[in-house]
Amino acid sequence: MIRQYNLIVLVTMFICLNSLFAQEARQTVLFNDNWKFYKGDITNANKETFTDNDWRSVNLPHDWSIEGPFDEQWASATAYLPAGIGWYRKTFELAPAMRSKNVYLYFDGVYRNSEVWINGHYLGKRPNGFIPFRYELTGYLHTTGKNIVAVKADHSEFADSRWYTGSGIYRNVYLTATDPVSIDLWGIAFSTAEITKEKAFTKVAVSFTNLSSSATEVVVKCILFDPQGKQVAQEQKTIKSSAGDSSGVTINLPVNKPLLWSIEHPLLYKLDVSLFVNGKKRDDVVQNVGIRSAIFDKDKGFFLNGKNLKIKGVCIHDNAGVFGVAVPGEVWERRLRILKEGGSNSVRLSHNPHADYLYDLFDRMGLLVIDEAFDEWDLGKNKWIKGWNVGTPGKDGTHEYFKEWSDRDLRDMILRNRNHPSIILWSIGNEIDYPNDPYTHEILNTGNNPQIYGRGYTPGYPPASRLTEIARHLAEVVKQTDTTRPITAALAGVVMSNEVGYPEVLDVVGYNYQEFRYADDHKKYPDRIIQGSENGMGLDAWNAVADNDYISAQYLWTGVDYLGEACQWPSRSSEAGLLDLAGFKKPDYYFRQSLWSDKPMIYIGTSAMAGSGSNRRGRKNDIIPSYNIQTDSLKVTCFTNCDEAELFVNRISLGKKSMAGVKEKMLVWNIKYQAGELLAKGYKSGREVSHHSLKTAG
Numbered sequence: 001m002i003r004q005y006n007l008i009v010l011v012t013m014f015i016c017l018n019s020l021f022a023q024e025a026r027q028t029v030l031f032n033d034n035w036k037f038y039k040g041d042i043t044n045a046n047k048e049t050f051t052d053n054d055w056r057s058v059n060l061p062h063d064w065s066i067e068g069p070f071d072e073q074w075a076s077a078t079a080y081l082p083a084g085i086g087w088y089r090k091t092f093e094l095a096p097a098m099r100s101k102n103v104y105l106y107f108d109g110v111y112r113n114s115e116v117w118i119n120g121h122y123l124g125k126r127p128n129g130f131i132p133f134r135y136e137l138t139g140y141l142h143t144t145g146k147n148i149v150a151v152k153a154d155h156s157e158f159a160d161s162r163w164y165t166g167s168g169i170y171r172n173v174y175l176t177a178t179d180p181v182s183i184d185l186w187g188i189a190f191s192t193a194e195i196t197k198e199k200a201f202t203k204v205a206v207s208f209t210n211l212s213s214s215a216t217e218v219v220v221k222c223i224l225f226d227p228q229g230k231q232v233a234q235e236q237k238t239i240k241s242s243a244g245d246s247s248g249v250t251i252n253l254p255v256n257k258p259l260l261w262s263i264e265h266p267l268l269y270k271l272d273v274s275l276f277v278n279g280k281k282r283d284d285v286v287q288n289v290g291i292r293s294a295i296f297d298k299d300k301g302f303f304l305n306g307k308n309l310k311i312k313g314v315c316i317h318d319n320a321g322v323f324g325v326a327v328p329g330e331v332w333e334r335r336l337r338i339l340k341e342g343g344s345n346s347v348r349l350s351h352n353p354h355a356d357y358l359y360d361l362f363d364r365m366g367l368l369v370i371d372e373a374f375d376e377w378d379l380g381k382n383k384w385i386k387g388w389n390v391g392t393p394g395k396d397g398t399h400e401y402f403k404e405w406s407d408r409d410l411r412d413m414i415l416r417n418r419n420h421p422s423i424i425l426w427s428i429g430n431e432i433d434y435p436n437d438p439y440t441h442e443i444l445n446t447g448n449n450p451q452i453y454g455r456g457y458t459p460g461y462p463p464a465s466r467l468t469e470i471a472r473h474l475a476e477v478v479k480q481t482d483t484t485r486p487i488t489a490a491l492a493g494v495v496m497s498n499e500v501g502y503p504e505v506l507d508v509v510g511y512n513y514q515e516f517r518y519a520d521d522h523k524k525y526p527d528r529i530i531q532g533s534e535n536g537m538g539l540d541a542w543n544a545v546a547d548n549d550y551i552s553a554q555y556l557w558t559g560v561d562y563l564g565e566a567c568q569w570p571s572r573s574s575e576a577g578l579l580d581l582a583g584f585k586k587p588d589y590y591f592r593q594s595l596w597s598d599k600p601m602i603y604i605g606t607s608a609m610a611g612s613g614s615n616r617r618g619r620k621n622d623i624i625p626s627y628n629i630q631t632d633s634l635k636v637t638c639f640t641n642c643d644e645a646e647l648f649v650n651r652i653s654l655g656k657k658s659m660a661g662v663k664e665k666m667l668v669w670n671i672k673y674q675a676g677e678l679l680a681k682g683y684k685s686g687r688e689v690s691h692h693s694l695k696t697a698g
Contacts, residue, residue: 066324164564166325261290290421314559343596387568642682
C-alpha cells in the first residue's frame with residue numbers, strides 16, 4: 001500500500017512538473033548539437049527527402065575555413081585559408097511543450113550569404129555574415145515526427161574581407177517557442193533618463209505582437225532586481241491589443257540609491273519583463289541591464305558617471321588562432337582579463353558586430369565598447385590577394401548588398417545590443433574615407449598634399465561628397481533606433497573628409513593614426529569632439545591623449561594578433577597585437593601596462609647592444625647580426641610604473657634608477673652577459689612593490 005502510494009505521488013509530481021513546463025510562457029534551447037555538414041555545393045540538399053547519412057557530423061559553432069589547408073592560391077587578406085560553399089542539415093523532433101506555440105529559429109551569425117529551409121520550405125536569405133537573424137518555423141513544422149533544417153552558406157568570394165572571417169555557422173543557434181502574444185525579437189529597450197545619488201529615473205520600452213485571432217487586453221509588467229537579487233522597482237501597464245497587430249508601451253522604473261555600472265565595479269541589475277492575458281503569464285524575458293551615464297565633452301573628454309576618464313582602448317577582430325572564428329567563450333574571457341590587467345578599459349569591435357556572448361562578457365568584466373557596423377559602404381575596398389600592397393587587389397565584399405541591406409543590418413545591430421551598459425558609441429564605419437579606396441575628391445586634381453591624398457585623383461572614383469550623403473542617412477537610422485548613445489566613425493582621410501563635411505554628421509569624430517592633427521583641428525573646429533579611434537603603439541601617440549584634456553581616447557591597433565591582413569606567403573596573420581595568436585603577452589603588452597595600469601609592475605627584457613658581434617649574409621643578401629652570447633654586451637630594458645627600479649645580476653646590485661623625468665618611459669642598463677639570474681625590483685616611496693626576473697636556460 002505504501003509503495004503504491006509512493007508511486008502515485010511520483011506520477012502525480014511528474015504530471016504536475018510536465019504540466020508546469022508545458023505552461024511556461026517561453027522556451028529557448030541552444031540548438032548547436034548534432035548537425036550534418038558537407039563542404040561544397042550539392043543539388044537538392046534543401047529538400048526534406050535528401051539523404052545526408054554520409055555527411056560529416058559537427059556541433060556548432062563551426063568554422064570550416066580554419067580546417068585549411070593554408071595555401072598560396074587563396075588570399076593574404078583572409079590568411080591564405082579556403083572558402084567556398086558549405087551545407088548544414090539538422091534533424092529534430094519538436095518537444096511536446098513547443099507544439100502548441102509559435103516556433104522560431106535564431107542564428108547569431110552565418111558567414112555568409114546564408115539561406116535557410118525548414119522541411120523543404122524556403123525561409124529567406126541574409127547576406128551579411130556578422131548580423132544575427134531569426135525565422136519563424138511554425139507553419140512548416142511537423143508537430144510530431146522529424147523536422148529538417150537546411151542551411152547553405154555561400155562564401156565563394158574568398159577574398160571578400162580585409163581580415164579573416166571564417167566560413168559557416170560559426171556562432172550560436174537557438175530554437176525558441178512563444179505563445180501567440182509575445183515580446184518582439186529585441187523588443188525591450190532599457191534606458192536611464194537621469195541619475196542622481198539618491199535616485200535613477202530608468203524606463204523600459206516594450207514592443208510585443210498579438211498573433212492570436214482576437215483582440216485582448218495585455219498587462220505588461222516590469223520588475224527590476226538589484227545586483228544582490230533584491231527587488232527594487234516594479235510597475236505595470238494595461239494596453240488593448242488588436243489581433244495581428246504590434247503594440248508598444250513605456251514603463252517608468254525609478255530606482256532609489258542606484259548602484260552604478262562602472263569599469264571598477266560593473267554592477268548589473270536584472271530586468272524581468274512579462275506579459276499577462278486574463279491573469280495568465282504569456283511571455284517572460286529576463287535581461288541584465290546597467291545604470292550609468294556616459295558623456296563626451298569637446299573640451300574635457302569623456303565622463304563615466306560624472307567622473308573624468310581617459311579611455312585606454314584596444315581594437316580586436318573576432319578570430320582566435322586555431323579556433324578561427326568559432327571561438328569558445330572561455331578563450332575571449334581569458335584574453336579580455338589579460339588586457340584589462342594590462343590597463344585597458346575599452347574595446348573597439350573591429351569592424352563588425354561580434355558574437356552575442358562577448359557583449360555579456362564586456363558588461364560583466366567592466367569594459368567600455370565601441371560597436372561598429374561596417375568596414376565599407378556602397379563601394380568595395382582593396383582586398384589584397386598576393387600580399388599587403390602587392391599586386392592587384394580584389395574588390396569583392398559587403399558593399400555588394402549595402403544598398404539593399406545596410407539599413408536593416410545597422411538597425412538590427414543596435415536593437416540586439418542596446419541594453420548592454422558597456423556600449424558607449426555606435427560606429428557607422430571604419431576608414432570609409434581612405435583616399436582613393438574607394439572615394440576621392442576633386443581637390444586631388446590640384447596635386448596638393450600628395451603625401452596625404454595618396455595616388456592623386458583617379459578618374460571614375462566617386463566623389464568624397466558621397467561619404468557625407470551616406471553618413472547622414474546612416475546617422476538617421478541610428479537615431480531612429482536609439483538616442484541614448486552618440487554616433488561615431490573612424491576616419492582615415494580627415495583632410496578629405498573635412499572638405500565635404502563628413503565629420504559634422506558625427507557626434508564623436510574618430511581619428512585613425514592622425515594624432516598630429518589633434519591640436520590644429522581642436523582650434524579650427526572648436527565644437528568637434530575628437531578621439532583616437534585607431535592608433536599605433538608609440539609613446540607619442542599616447543602622450544597626445546594623456547597631455548590633452550579634449551582627447552578622450554586611444555584605441556591601439558591591436559589588442560590581439562589576428563588571422564588575415566597578412567604579408568606575402570607564407571605569412572598568415574597580422575602581428576600588431578599586445579597579445580599573440582595564442583593570447584600570450586608580448587613585450588609591447590608590458591610597456592603599455594607601465595603606461596596604463598595603476599597596479600605596481602616591472603618588466604625586463606634583453607637584446608644585443610647595437611654594433612656588437614659580427615655580421616653574416618642572409619638568404620636575400622641582407623645583413624643579419626650574429627652574436628656571441630658569451631662575450632657580447634647586452635641591453636637590459638625595463639618597463640615600470642614604479643618610482644624607481646633596481647637591477648641585480650646574480651644578486652649583485654647595479655644600482656637604482658629613477659623614472660622621474662625619463663621621457664622615454666623606460667630604463668636601460670648595458671651589461672656583460674653572465675649565466676644566472678637578472679632580477680629587477682620596483683620601488684614606490686622607497687618600498688619594494690614589484691619584481692621580475694630572467695634566468696638563463698643553460
